[in-house]
Amino acid sequence: MRCPFCGKFDSEVLESRVVEGGEAIRRRRECSRCKKRFTTFEKVRTSVLWVIKKDGKREFFDREKVKRGILRAIEKRPISLEAMEEIVNEVEREMLRKSSEEVSTKEIGQAVLTKLKKIDKVAWLRFASVYLEFTGLSDFAKAIRKG
Numbered sequence: 001m002r003c004p005f006c007g008k009f010d011s012e013v014l015e016s017r018v019v020e021g022g023e024a025i026r027r028r029r030e031c032s033r034c035k036k037r038f039t040t041f042e043k044v045r046t047s048v049l050w051v052i053k054k055d056g057k058r059e060f061f062d063r064e065k066v067k068r069g070i071l072r073a074i075e076k077r078p079i080s081l082e083a084m085e086e087i088v089n090e091v092e093r094e095m096l097r098k099s100s101e102e103v104s105t106k107e108i109g110q111a112v113l114t115k116l117k118k119i120d121k122v123a124w125l126r127f128a129s130v131y132l133e134f135t136g137l138s139d140f141a142k143a144i145r146k147g
Ligand SMILES: [Zn+2]
Pocket: 003, 004, 005, 006, 007, 008, 031, 032, 033, 034, 035, 036
């Protein structure tokens, strides 16, 4: 953790305390260079993934929503529900790995597209057509060429 006073990346933990009913840890640190002290918080990150929608509104990442979108795309396709669950899991993991706590619906859509493409081209095209909101056939053709 970078020292807020001198910017050095090396500090010693003087004290660790579990706070907020066990959901966070507060650490008192001392910078190894300037010897100033500061406090850091460590918190469990489970539901703090925010999704920024096209209209700019924020909402919590919702697995079910992602699933519904994929379900529509894989209808009558030879894709098992397990495979679909796995896509959702992977997408969620990818989003949580990002350094930001905010992702856009676009990023989620792109992640789903990448995975669907590997499994089933028809499902991929269906998802793309909904998600990319094609305004015309030329857009669609463009996306196919690009993909
Ligand atoms: Zn320092």
